[in-house]
Each structure stands twice: as structure tokens, then as C-alpha cells.
Amino acid sequence: MQILSEMRRTHNCGELRRANAGQKVILKGWVAGWRNHGGIYFVDLRDRYGITQVVFDERLGENFDLISQVRNEYVLVVQGEVSDRGENINKKIPTGEIEVYALAFEILTRSEATPFPIEDEVNANEVTRLQYRYLDLRRKPLQDIMVLRHKVNQIARNYLSDNGFLEIETPYLNKSTPEGARDYLVPSRVQPGNFYALPQSPQIFKQILMVAGFDRYFQIVRCFRDEDLRQDRQPEFTQIDIELSFPDEEMIYEIVEGLLVKVWKETKGMNIPHPFPRITWTESMARFGVDNPDMRYGLELCTLNEIMAGCAFKAFASVVEAGGLVKAFSVPDPDKTLSRSFIEKELDPFVKVYGAKGLAWARTGAEGWQSSIAKFFDADTQKRINELAGANAEDSVIFFVASENPRIVNGALGNLRKKIAAKMGLVKDNDYKFVWVTEFPLFEYSEEAKRWASAHHPFTQPRPEHMDMLQSDPGKVLARAYDIVLNGNEIGGGSIRIHSSEMQQKVFRALGIGDEEAREKFGFLLDALQFGAPPHGGLAFGMDRLIMLLACTQSIRDVIAFPKTTSASCLMSNAPSRVDNAQLKELGLKLEKI
């Protein structure tokens, strides 16, 4: 006789239906719950595919007294007969039309009591959940995300492969070229005193692959940044990396839109209209204050400099006089959700985080503005401002920020706009609005380093007509760079790259990277550009962010099987940890006394 535990399951726990009634089946899975009704045990058997109710009569079967020992998360193999539940359908589960009457069973593995129940919603704190990640991952919401992530992976690979892209693996043990974020270093044992660096992205390698003639490359690849972590960052993250030769921006937009449309269609059954809208960086900053605009709602910003020039409200007039900026936006608020105290206690401090001195505001009404600044503006001017800010005359709130530094105005109002939209319920799940933001500036001025730095990276091509401003007016140089933005989140970005070594050298110089430093850091790229580099460009998606948006989750740790905390620890394995001194000695390293 064959031993039950060695027999294969005939079905998984999610697939039996009324049509299977009368069949003898073998199921394997975890006990998700059990009830004893006077010697009849009802056990919910769970696997990744679903839950099936199994009925054990302890008077039957040789070892059926054992059933009273079974507890949650025990792993069982059950042989039984499928029975039609008739009218008595359990509508909560897809297998609810049937139950299985156990004829034989074995306990495959026992389980301790789990520190939290394996249920869709749990109250356990995140530290416990991360420590017992294997239990947290048994919960259906996380399982569903991992399945979703797998699907997106597969869809992306097949789509890109079908479009002539080759997946080529680039190395993880690389040369350290610190630029932007910190590298994770890997000491070399064979060459003590030397170090590899883990890639922040495969940028240079994918460009080298274009020089090598591969024409179309992609890779779904891990990247690493040793940054001080915020809630939404992880030290290692996954990128869908795409590069092609002989491209133009339109070609890249088409390819990327095709991919995203397919992902949304196949994972959510949604038809995303395309081509996606596009706006230039300059327009995005003007209308939305940010370079990652959320297009699901209006609340667009307007500029009030003309009206405020020489106005009676000196705070605004003086900003205009000093060459600053006064902007505003409005939101209808018939229900008076935005109370004075909410604005003063929540929103005023919020804009100050972005450097604004304060938030001015006005409520419209039949009698004109209710506002501490109402007195500075006559009825006509209030009306003109209402119109410019798109406020209705009855029940809108207008928010104003003024500063001599335009970045402060845009940062404060752009982010306030997002906060207000959330507060007012303008943001809905399963509403997806994509937009291309194009023509980014090539450089950003780093106040810290007191020099110009690459906005994207130093391999981005300036717009050809701006080449002559590289030295004279670097802040005005626009780049052939673009971001794909979804619901206010940058999910990908890229550029047409520099393919001439002369242009690359000019950009390095504009960045204050001398020829010697350029050669030391990027010599192999400069060399490669000498030997017939094709025009090329591409884009990289942040996979983790993409999955977060698809899964409608707020935590990046929900979309990564084994995430790290903000102190870059794995609470399950306790990485990082001490190592033997012998290991360090082999690497030629000593710990500094701390």
C-alpha cells in the first residue's frame, strides 16, 4: 500500500467545484482554522491557491483520533471524497460549493502557535511581522502582491523580448565611481586594499552594450544605494532597464507606453488610453509646482505677479518687486472641510517645511473674500484673482504662497496641492493618469557643493541648440531627458545619451569634472565612445514603485519579499552582522575603534 504522505496531491486547495462531486481527491495544505462539532471536525485547508473545507469524523479512519491534536498552521495531507454542499454554499470562498469528507489523513508537519494569526488583516506590529516574515508572507494580501510582481516581471520580459530587446546581464562587482549616492563597497581578497562597488544602476554598461552593437537591451536588475533611508527607500531595489540604439524620444515613448498599457490590461483588466499626455518640465513647474504632477485632478497653480505688483498687501508686493514669485490655487469647499483651525494648524506648518514663510488664504463668498488679507484687495481685484485661480464665487478656498525664491513657491504649493487633493477625496483608487514630463534642465545648482550638478546623470545629452550655453549659462541648458509620471509619482526616467566623446568631455567640464578625474572614473566609457558609438538612449523603471501603485499599497516593504528596515537591517536574518576577524584579515581590513 502506498503511503499517503508520499502520494501526490490531485488538486490544490483552490480548484474543487461542484463538478468534482463524488471524486476521490488528495489535498495538501495548512490548517487555516478548525471547529469541533461534537466529534465532527471542520478544517479549512489552505494553500497559495485557496481554501477548501475538509470534514473529519473522528469515529472514522484508523488514526482519526489524531484530528483532535491538529492546530492552526499544521501541514496536512488529506485523502477524501468531494461532496456537493447543495444549497448550503459558502459564498466567501470559490470552493464554497463543495466540501471534502476525509477518508484518510496524515500530519506532515506540526506548528508552534504563531505570534500573529495568518489573516488578511493583522494587528501585529511591523517589527514582529518582519522578524517572522515567512508567516507574514503566508497572508493572502502579501501573496497576491508577490503573484502580481511575478506577472509584471513576465509581462515586461515577454513584451520587450517580442520587441527585439535582448536581456543581457551586467556585472554586480563593479568599479566604484561615486557620483550622486554612496556606493556599497565590496573588498577584494585577491587584491587587498582594492574594492568593488555594487551598481547604483547599470548605466555605463548599458551604454557600452549599445557601443557593442546590441541595438536593443533590457534587464530587470537589482541596484544598490547606500543612502540614509527614508520610509519609501530600500538599500537594494529593482529596475526595469531599457536602452536602444538609433532612437528618438518618440520611439522610446511608444515602447514604454506599449509596455505600461499591456501591464495594466493584463494585471488589472484596464484599458489605459494612449498616447499619454506630455508636458514640458517648464510647464509642469508652472501649472503644478512639481516635476511629477498628479493629473487625476485640477487645482492648477496660477501666477499672480502682475496683480500683486505694487498691491496694498506689502508682503506680496515686495516679493514681486524683488523678482520673486506669487502663486495660488483654489479648491471648491462647499462642506467647509478646510476649517480655519485645520488650515492654521496643519497647512501653514506644512508649507513651511518647503521653506515658505507662511500660507495666505481666502474663502470666497457672495460677500467677497473672508480672509485676513481681504482688506488689501477691492472687489474687482478679488474677482480677477478668483478667475485666475479658477475659484468659484461661492465656496472656494484660495491658497497663496509668495517668496523671492521661485523654487520655494513651487515646492510649497505643488505639494500642498497634493495634500489638499487627498484631504478633499479627489484621489481615487484604480484611477491611473500617466504623463510624460519632458525637456528637463540638464543641470541643477547644488547649494551644498556650490556648483552645478547633473539633474539626471552626466551622460544625458543636452538639446543640441543649447550646447553653446554649457559654460556661459548652464542653468538654462535643457536636456533630452524625460520622466514617466503616474499619479504624482515618477515611475521611470531616462534620456537620449551623449554618444560623442567630445560632447561628453564638454559636459564633464561644465560639471567641474576635470579631464584627469573623468579619465580616472569613466575612462572606459570615453574610450568606448572613440570607436563608433551609435546614437542611443533609454529609460529605467523603478519596479518596486510600479508594483506599489498597481497593488495600491503605501509601503514599499509590502512589495519586496524580504525587505530591510530604515536602518538597512533584515529583521529575519539579522543582517548585517559581525564577521570573524579571520575573514577581515584575509581582506586586509581592520575595524576602526569606534
Added chain:
Amino acid sequence: MQILSEMRRTHNCGELRRANAGQKVILKGWVAGWRNHGGIYFVDLRDRYGITQVVFDERLGENFDLISQVRNEYVLVVQGEVSDRGENINKKIPTGEIEVYALAFEILTRSEATPFPIEDEVNANEVTRLQYRYLDLRRKPLQDIMVLRHKVNQIARNYLSDNGFLEIETPYLNKSTPEGARDYLVPSRVQPGNFYALPQSPQIFKQILMVAGFDRYFQIVRCFRDEDLRQDRQPEFTQIDIELSFPDEEMIYEIVEGLLVKVWKETKGMNIPHPFPRITWTESMARFGVDNPDMRYGLELCTLNEIMAGCAFKAFASVVEAGGLVKAFSVPDPDKTLSRSFIEKELDPFVKVYGAKGLAWARTGAEGWQSSIAKFFDADTQKRINELAGANAEDSVIFFVASENPRIVNGALGNLRKKIAAKMGLVKDNDYKFVWVTEFPLFEYSEEAKRWASAHHPFTQPRPEHMDMLQSDPGKVLARAYDIVLNGNEIGGGSIRIHSSEMQQKVFRALGIGDEEAREKFGFLLDALQFGAPPHGGLAFGMDRLIMLLACTQSIRDVIAFPKTTSASCLMSNAPSRVDNAQLKELGLKLEKI
């Protein structure tokens, strides 16, 4: 008017045929060669898809005097008309039916003279080729391998996905658990004095994923080992990693065979017969002397202990008496390829590498053996040995090795068998013979460490009936472990894992890993096994080796886009390299004086 360089290509350089004659096309590519016939230039334009001949008449076109400047590896865009070459077909290239008459062209990028020609066969030394890897990768043989690798990647992912496996990404920044090879370490900045380790394989994580209930997992994943490198090893390598719950060996064999059959069918158009043959490790050692037998030819080993016991040749008789082993195999050699001097100068030293004291041999013939040991064996005994060794009576050579240590005998003859097969031309390209080797020993005795070590890894399940020998006779314990072997190469290996924490602790103890050490290193796995771990098992393929065998190349560096040397350097980027002291200081590290 549109600028030619900004227009899209209409075709690639590999696709034009007679049917396109008369069409106006735009091609972009590299100059692979050019000839000037009195002002008419014939240029071979190359991209990853092929080569097209373009004809430039320097008297035509505005800028056609420029054509005389064009040299190899310049990147051009050409607009022209496709012309039928009629009878004058160039059979060397698929586009040989046509040529393109240039109407307009531009030089997109110039190129320096390359350090070696971009041709299928090059003489350049490997150092130069690795330094200019982007040029080496332009050569068709390497491009073809990268395309093949991409295809295998895609086939594997789609096959596994279609069979219900989920690709789940496991972390690269892990806890160091030195066991077997050395870990590559990554110092933590946030927690100075602590280190991550790069994964040698995702072994523990894939087991944890089974505990988490994912049922079927795979990943195509980079792994890292800081070993002293041999020619066929790389510090980072790629694995196809597979794990499933509730498996038995047969289930794993079916899945893996399905994958390999599909890969061979879709990349080489070959139908590989399956199920693959299987032999136990014990049988493989007996018949082939190795655990990775090449099944493309016979030359099987036979054991001669019975005949040699008490024979006149004392060297053999004494080995038998001491409990050793005498084995032999034979090969037909009608052409006398295996001359006395070849055997003495090449083969005798070869077996000594494996620890044998020497190689005895005999040539059969109508008159009996020609051999220095012929005199010790009468005609009947010679005949019996011929039969046992499968030698014919006319023109075979029989090789003998004897030693008190059976591992030496098997190692020497097993490897000699492979060498002889190569020498005798028994090994043919595109002949693929798979075999499963099963029931490996659980432990190997480490002479170095003077203790038992895991043959595979410490998570492998012993055969249940051998559990009670774990302490008493560990060398006899067989494992539920298996390798898939192709043409004498192990391309993958795996096992049914331990899913009970009690069994895991017993195996750790047998390995001399104390409870405290086990908890320190593998605590999170032992914990996970407490909470209802399903029976599980799997297998991992070495992707690089698989591609080498498919591509019929001898060098692992041919199948990796950016390989490292045996001193683990990248000659293109010069990794590893020095880093700033500031970077080390942040990590709390100092270099030892060397």
C-alpha cells in the same frame, strides 16, 4: 526638409531581399569593410541583424566626397534604393541578392582604428579583447552567444511560469554564513563593524519561501563566491533556481526534463529523448569512476579484484589484499593512436595527478597481450580480463589502475576515460547525452578539516532509512540528492530538503555544528521550520555552464557579457580599484599595512 540623421531606419542590415528591389530604404550601421573601385565605393554596412552592401558613387550626392573619409567601424545612416543583383548573388550573406545604391548619407560617428579587426576569428590576445570588450562583443560569434543566452533565459522563465512557478526576488545583501566557499562581504555604513554578505545561492531564502507557502518558486539569479578562481570559474555567476513544495524526486525530474527538452528544441531544433536515463551515484562511480559521467561513449570501467587477488603481479595482488581496488577499461585502437610513448609521456603523468602510483596497460592481439605485465597473466586470464574490460582480442588497449584508496582508482580511471574519449574522437559536437545521477552520499570526509562535511549542503534530506546511521556511520548515509549531468558536466543539482527542525538539528550535529553555532548561523531557518514547513525540494542550474554547452564553447568568458579574469579583475573598467579614505572612514574601516 527632414534631417537624414534624425529619420528612423526603415530596415535593419539583415533583412532586405530581392522582393524589396526598387524600394527606398534607410539603413543605419557600422562600416564592416569598404573597397574603392575607381570612385565607386562598396561598403559593407553591419548591425546586429546582418550585413548589407551599399554602393556609393562619389560623383553623386552633395556630400559624397565624404565617402572617401569613411573607415571601418564608422557609424553611417544611408538612404538608398534597393537593387536586385540578378545572377550575381553573394551567397555568403543572407542579403546577398541585393545591394543598396546610396542616394544620401551622413557619418553619425567616426571611429579610431580598432586594436583588432571585428571579424569572426581574431588573433588578438585575450587581454586586449577583454580591455576592449565592447569591440570584442561586436564580433558575430559573441553576439550569437548573447542572443542564445537571452533566448534560454526567456524559454526558462516562460516554461517555469507556465508550470505555476513564481519568480520571487531574494535579497543580495544578506547575513554571512560561511559554509563551503568564502563570502564576498559588504561593510555596513549605518552599522559600522557589521557586514552583509553577497549570496552564494538563495538556498535558505528559497526554503523560507516554501515555508511561506509559495508552493513553486524560481529565480534566475546572480550568485557570488570568493574562491581562488580556475579557468572555468567566475566570482559572480548565474543560477536558474527552482524550488517546490510537496515534491518527490520524480516530479522534479519531470519538470527539469521538460525544461531542458524545450531549451534544446527551441534553440537547436533538436529532439532530446526523455525521460533521461538515471543511475545511482554508487553505480556511476563503479561504471565511470566519476559522479558526472559522460554517456556519449562506452569505455566503462570494470573491477578486477577477484582476478587480481593472489595473482602473480604483486603490485595488484597486494592492493587487493590490503582491501584496495583494481579497475580497468579498454578502448579499441586499430590505428595505434595510443603509442607507447604517448601513454608513457602523457597518460602516466595524467593519472598521477589523481594520486595513482602509475598506469599499467596492455595492448591485445592475436598473440596475446603486448605489455610489460603480460608475463604475469596466462592466456586464459588475459582472455577473461579482455572480456571483463570489454576489449576485443585484436587491437584494444586496456588501462589499469590499482590503489588501496578506491577514490584514487576511480578518479584516475574516470578522468582518463574522458581524456581517451577526446583523443580517440569519440566526442562529437551536437551530441547531447543527459543522465540523472541519484542517491549521492550525504557527507564527504574532509581530509583537511578531519571531519565530515556536507556533500551538497546541510539542508539536504538523508534517506529516511539511513537516519539511524547519522552518528554511527555517516559515510554510509545516502541523501535524497540528485545531479543532472550533460556530456560529463554537472549542469544542475538539487535535493529534497529537510523540513523538520528535529532532523535539521540531527544533521547539524552529525556535521559537528553545535546547537549554539547552528542558532547563530541558521537560527531563522530553524525558527521557520517550527511553524509548519511543508516538505520541499528543488534544484539549481548553472546558467553559464549550460550556455557553454549549448554554444559549444570552451571558455566561460565567452558566455558572460562582461567577464572577469582569474584574478577577479574586469580589464575594461579596472575593477576592483582603490577608493577614497573618506569612503573607508564612513564604513569604520582601515586598510592593514601590507
